[in-house]
Amino acid sequence: MHLPAPRGPLSAHLVDVLAGEVVLDATSVAAARAAAGTSAPLTDDDLHLSLWMLYELHYRGFDGVDDGWEWEPQLLAVRRELETVYERALRTACRKAVDAGVAAAGPDADLPEQLFGLVSSFDGPSLAKHLHREATAEQFKEVLVHRSIYQLKEADPHTWTIPRLPDGPKVALVELQYDEYGAGRAHRQHAHLFAEGMATCGLDRTYGAYVDAVPGLTLALSNAMSLFGLHRRLRGASVGHLAALEATSSLPCKKYVGGIRRLDLPEEIAEYFDEHVEADAVHEQVAVRDICGALVEQQPELRTEVLFGAAACLLTDSLLAEHVLTSWQLGLGSLRQPQQTEAVA
Amino acid sequence: MSATARSIAVGEGEVTLESATAEVTTRVCPNGPVLVRGADAVRDEDGTLHPATRPVVAVCACAKSQRMPWCDGTHKVVRRG
Numbered sequence A: 001m002h003l004p005a006p007r008g009p010l011s012a013h014l015v016d017v018l019a020g021e022v023v024l025d026a027t028s029v030a031a032a033r034a035a036a037g038t039s040a041p042l043t044d045d046d047l048h049l050s051l052w053m054l055y056e057l058h059y060r061g062f063d064g065v066d067d068g069w070e071w072e073p074q075l076l077a078v079r080r081e082l083e084t085v086y087e088r089a090l091r092t093a094c095r096k097a098v099d100a101g102v103a104a105a106g107p108d109a110d111l112p113e114q115l116f117g118l119v120s121s122f123d124g125p126s127l128a129k130h131l132h133r134e135a136t137a138e139q140f141k142e143v144l145v146h147r148s149i150y151q152l153k154e155a156d157p158h159t160w161t162i163p164r165l166p167d168g169p170k171v172a173l174v175e176l177q178y179d180e181y182g183a184g185r186a187h188r189q190h191a192h193l194f195a196e197g198m199a200t201c202g203l204d205r206t207y208g209a210y211v212d213a214v215p216g217l218t219l220a221l222s223n224a225m226s227l228f229g230l231h232r233r234l235r236g237a238s239v240g241h242l243a244a245l246e247a248t249s250s251l252p253c254k255k256y257v258g259g260i261r262r263l264d265l266p267e268e269i270a271e272y273f274d275e276h277v278e279a280d281a282v283h284e285q286v287a288v289r290d291i292c293g294a295l296v297e298q299q300p301e302l303r304t305e306v307l308f309g310a311a312a313c314l315l316t317d318s319l320l321a322e323h324v325l326t327s328w329q330l331g332l333g334s335l336r337q338p339q340q341t342e343a344v345a
Numbered sequence B: 001m002s003a004t005a006r007s008i009a010v011g012e013g014e015v016t017l018e019s020a021t022a023e024v025t026t027r028v029c030p031n032g033p034v035l036v037r038g039a040d041a042v043r044d045e046d047g048t049l050h051p052a053t054r055p056v057v058a059v060c061a062c063a064k065s066q067r068m069p070w071c072d073g074t075h076k077v078v079r080r081g
C-alpha cells in the first residue's frame, strides 16, 4: 500500500517522516497537539488520516516504509495525542446513547438485554433502507468504497483483543473470528468475499486503494476499532463494539441484498451480504451473550466499557450514514472530489 | 445454560440435530434462536437435511425466519419493537 495524500499539516509531516524525508523530532509532537486541537475530533480529516496511517503500521504497513516505525516511541507519542482527543470525543458523544439504551432495557436488565436495548433505541438514519429501495448503482458502489476501508481487513481489529480476555469469552471470540476468517476455507473469508464483490463491480479490490477517496469520518470508523483493539485497557469497548457491529448486520444486509438484486449488480457482491444475513444472526448472539455477557459476569467493572464500545460503533456508523445520505440529498457524491484530494497534496 | 439435546422446538413444530459425535450443545437465546455447537446438520420436519457449515449455528425458534431452519434476525422485528 502507498502512503496517502496528506490532508493537512500533521498528515503531511507524517508522510514525510515515514517516507524518510524529514526526521521525527519534538516538532512532530507539537504538530500532533495542534491537529488534536481540532473542533471536530470525530471527523477531522487531518487528525483521522494521521491516526489511520499510524494504525496501519500495525496491520499491513506501507510500501517503502521501514516496519520498525511501528514501535518507535516518538511516533507512539504522536499517536497518543490523537487517541486522547478522539477517545474523549467518543466518550462524550456516546454518553446519551448509553443512558438511553440502559433505560430502554429496564432496571433489572442484564448486560445482553442492555446491549440489545442500546442497539434498538439508537436513533440513526438507515443507509440500508435507501440502498434497498432508491440508490443508484453508482451510489451503491460509493458505499462499497466507504466500506472497503474496514471490510478489506474485516475482523482484524477485534482479533487484537483475543489474548486480553479471560478463558470463556476468549473461546467465544475465537469461534466468532474463525467464522469471519472463513471457518477454514480461504475463499469464504469475509474480507475475501468483499474483495471479490468489489472487483466484479469494477472497483479496485487492492487493500487501501481508496483511502484518498474517503472522508475523515470513514477513516474515523476504522480508527475507533483500531483504538479499542490496540489497547488492553479498552478490551471491554472492543468486544462491545463487535457486539453492536454484529447486532446491526443481519437485517440491514438483507436490505443490501434486495438493493443489489434491484440494481442487477453482480452475484458476487450479493454473496458477501447474503453470507452476513445468516452469519451475523449467529455472531450477534455469540458476541452479545458468550463474549460480552460472559466477560461482564467475570469482570463487572467492564460493563460500562462494553456499552461505551457498542455505542461508539453505532455512532461512527451513523455519522457515515448521515454524511452519505445528506450528500446524496444535495445531489452530490459522498466521496472526496479529485480536486479536494490534490489541493492539499 | 448449555445442554445436550437432539431436537429443538420451532414454533409449533421441531427440528432434529444430526451429529456423528455425542458432543452437541445447545444454548437458548431468550426471544431469539437456539445456538447449536457440534451438529453436522439440522433435519427439518419434511426430512430435508441442512448441513451446518459454521462452527456454531443459530437455529430459528420463532418460525418466522425466511431461511429456515436458520435464524435470519427476523425475530427482532416480530417480538421486539
Ligand code: FES
Binding pocket: B031, B032, B033, B034, B059, B060, B061, B062, B063, B064, B065, B070, B071, B072, B073, B074, B075, B076
Ligand atoms: S429466531 Fe426466528 S428469526 Fe431469529
Ligand SMILES: [Fe+2]
Binding pocket: A154, A180, A190, A276
Ligand atoms: Fe463478517
Ligand SMILES: [Fe+2]
Binding pocket: A180, A246, A279, A280, A283
Ligand atoms: Fe460477523
